[in-house]
Amino acid sequence: MEYRELPHGGEKIGVIGLGGAQLGATPHDEAVATYVEAVRAGVNLMDLAAGHAPLFSALADALRELGPHAREGLLFQVHYGADYRTPTSDYGWTARLEDMRRSVAWELDTLGTDYIDFAFIHCIDEGKDLDAFVRSGALDHLRDLRDQGVVRHLGLSTHSPELANRVLDLGEIDLMMFSVNPVYDYGEGDYGLGTSAERQALYQRCESEGVGITVMKAFAGGQLLDAAQSPFGRALTRCQCLQYALDTPGVVCVVPGVRDRADLRELLGFFDASAAEKDYSVLSGLAPEGVAGRCVYCNHCAPCPVGINVGLVNKYYDLALVGDVLAADHYAKLDRHAGDCVGCGHCNSRCPFGVDQVVRMREIAARFGA
Incomplete structure (x- = not known):
């Protein structure tokens, strides 16, 4: 258990x-x-x-x-x-x-x-x-x-x-x-x-x-x-x-x-x-079009070549957007941040839900400043 x-x-x-x-x-x-x-x-x-x-x-x-x-x-x-x-x-x-x-x-x-x-x-x-x-x-x-x-x-x-x-x-x-x-x-x-x-x-x-x-x-x-x-x-x-x-x-x-x-x-x-x-x-091949492009934090995109935990980065970003005041602090404590993304596209090619994580990483880095 x-x-x-x-x-x-x-x-x-x-x-x-x-x-x-x-x-x-x-x-x-x-x-x-x-x-x-x-x-x-x-x-x-x-x-x-x-x-x-x-x-x-x-x-x-x-x-x-x-x-x-x-x-x-x-x-x-x-x-x-x-x-x-x-x-x-x-x-x-x-x-x-x-x-x-x-x-x-x-x-x-x-x-x-x-x-x-x-x-x-x-x-x-x-x-x-x-x-x-x-x-x-x-x-x-x-x-x-x-x-x-x-x-x-x-x-x-x-x-x-x-x-x-x-x-x-x-x-x-x-x-x-x-x-x-x-x-x-x-x-x-x-x-x-x-x-x-x-x-x-x-x-x-x-x-x-x-x-x-x-x-x-x-x-x-x-x-x-x-x-x-x-x-x-x-x-x-x-x-x-x-x-x-x-x-x-x-x-x-x-x-x-x-x-x-x-x-x-x-x-x-x-x-x-x-x-x-x-x-x-x-x-990913069964979901309606309306839910495509949404990160569900499943980490099927792992491993990131530079060590970003893509699922957690997305989760803390989404929590911040709905008003969680602790999300930024949790994000700051991660070893790697969205700003560390090198844009290689590895995550995009593996995401079963069609999320453009490279674009998301830029948005998240802008939100949290790193």
Whole structure:
């Protein structure tokens, strides 16, 4: 497992976590075994927006099998708005505070825990839903729980850049669950909300403000893995999709759903995959024209003959453009700067997204003065 640090809080989060959409429908013993194997492999972030309430009893039994201190090493994303009426019910959604409190109290009691690592404003994609959440008193309730130490961080799950920015403006959240994959980032698919530029600006804002992103729908609900369903007309691999998400600014973790240990092992195979197996540069021939020429910091252009880290130079430039006051300082600390570019064109010839990095280096050098 590889880990990334949450900017606000410093928690070390495994770059692959577990989503909860499917595991609750798995036979109990297999679900328990899947959780146990995941934790022993270093997975430490569990998203608890369960598709089916039996997920909670499976995780509880896994914690008992793992030992009395297992909970201390794990991070739970608990969603205020995901509603479970009975221990066997399917997922429901609510904006009523009393329903949220009842459901979360049952979840915590089942899991045998008295604190929440990340309390999420759950699945808000429209302004009216956020307004209803606030009117219900749920946001104030989460603030109170944070002040009491019951909640360690506030979070948000959404598919909408517009709504995400509205919540970021509140200055309350430390983690955001967002749908990231190349199809959605190109404005395609059911949850491909916002333009490519709006989505990239959101990722850069999260990076600059220290709000981590946990990624849902990295495979677009499985569409990207099937050539017949893929909007690209070509299948990508799990490794390509995972690497794409992890190369996105702000991302700390990808949380795909799994059905069993076989799915889990396939995901964890990412860590044994070669760089060639993770290479998603094939997207350069599939992306719409409107997203050509945009640096995604993938560093496929490396190595630079004079040692410039082209991806980081571009990232700090883009962060500076959206108002990150620390970007210039981070840029200044790099060993090589845009002004060191000799214009050889090596990066241009290797960029899968058609970025003219020679021109970009001149722009960046002018911005930062070096």
